[in-house]
Amino acid sequence: MVHTAFITHNDCVKHDMGEFHPESPARLGAINDRLIAGGLMPYLQHVEASPALRQHLERVHSATHVENLFAAAPKRGIVHLDPDTAMNPYTLSAALGAVGAAVLGVDLVMQGKAQNAFCGVRPPGHHAERDRPMGFCFFNTIAAAAAHAIERYGLERVAILDFDVHHGNGTENIFKNEPRVLFCSTFQHPFYPYQGADTVSDHIINIPLRAGTDGSGFREAISTRCIPAFDAFAPQLILISAGFDAHREDPLAHLRLVEADYAWVTQQMMALAQRHCGGALVSTLEGGYNTDALGRSVTEHLRVLAEI
Numbered sequence: 001m002v003h004t005a006f007i008t009h010n011d012c013v014k015h016d017m018g019e020f021h022p023e024s025p026a027r028l029g030a031i032n033d034r035l036i037a038g039g040l041m042p043y044l045q046h047v048e049a050s051p052a053l054r055q056h057l058e059r060v061h062s063a064t065h066v067e068n069l070f071a072a073a074p075k076r077g078i079v080h081l082d083p084d085t086a087m088n089p090y091t092l093s094a095a096l097g098a099v100g101a102a103v104l105g106v107d108l109v110m111q112g113k114a115q116n117a118f119c120g121v122r123p124p125g126h127h128a129e130r131d132r133p134m135g136f137c138f139f140n141t142i143a144a145a146a147a148h149a150i151e152r153y154g155l156e157r158v159a160i161l162d163f164d165v166h167h168g169n170g171t172e173n174i175f176k177n178e179p180r181v182l183f184c185s186t187f188q189h190p191f192y193p194y195q196g197a198d199t200v201s202d203h204i205i206n207i208p209l210r211a212g213t214d215g216s217g218f219r220e221a222i223s224t225r226c227i228p229a230f231d232a233f234a235p236q237l238i239l240i241s242a243g244f245d246a247h248r249e250d251p252l253a254h255l256r257l258v259e260a261d262y263a264w265v266t267q268q269m270m271a272l273a274q275r276h277c278g279g280a281l282v283s284t285l286e287g288g289y290n291t292d293a294l295g296r297s298v299t300e301h302l303r304v305l306a307e308i
């Protein structure tokens with residue numbers, strides 16, 4: 001069995017929302033460069049994903065949402081869906097590839113072909129709601145992975161940790177009435193997308209963090225609120241919405257995490273997965289906009305996942 005699968009799709013680097021947009025193709029290049037420099041590549045099984053199928057999307061999105069995105073995809077140029085979120089001719093294919101990667105990650109892990117998997121994909125997905133794209137996101141990648149685990153493998157308990165600096169409003173929106181999914185999101189508050197702080201639900205754990213929160217505050221929140229809830233839930237699979245924009249060097253947000261905090265939280269999720277589900281874990285890239293810090297942080301995340 002492969003230990004850690006690194007899954008991507010060729011078109012993820014072709015999705016481009018304009019020269020000055022922070023969610024840029026250079027993000028994946030920076031990750032690639034750091035993994036090479038860090039000597040991690042030989043330890044990862046590289047896999048190219050197939051595009052997601054309609055059924056994968058319609059488990060978590062309305063048919064109207066899916067049809068609207070297919071219809072909006074331009075043949076040339078850039079089309080804006082909101083001021084921050086735009087499609088070029090490769091966006092649809094990249095978004096389908098991102099979801100396809102996460103679905104494949106679930107397949108590899110559930111079928112015992114990999115211990116765990118990381119999807120090095122873009123666009124990100126966690127802001128995409130059942131009926132609308134937003135915040136650089138088109139299809140909700142992590143939600144599609146969770147729904148695939150439930151539908152294809154009959155899982156009854158899937159836990160998602162979202163440590164992106166922004167609240168995973170799309171994932172919450174999709175699973176607000178789905179008790180088979182436990183969703184935990186840590187996020188800067190108040191901050192975009194200005195949701196999540198008031199949610200009351202026994203399977204959604206939102207942990208707002210004040211601007212300036214550093215690794216010790218983050219670790220305390222994870223230790224006291226997320227880990228006990230995951231242990232009580234006893235997940236059969238752990239998924240991570242792995243955004244790295246809570247890094248102190250990130251230009252879009254104001255938390256103060258460093259690479260060691262990402263290694264620590266990954267270790268905690270690995271230990272949870274070992275306790276409850278034989279180590280089954282799938283992580284997928286969300287945000288992270290200082291490309292240098294992103295490359296370093298993903299490298300530490302993968303170093304833990306691959307147990308190097």
Ligand SMILES: [Zn+2]
Nearest residue numbers: 164166245287
């Ligand atoms: Zn983010």
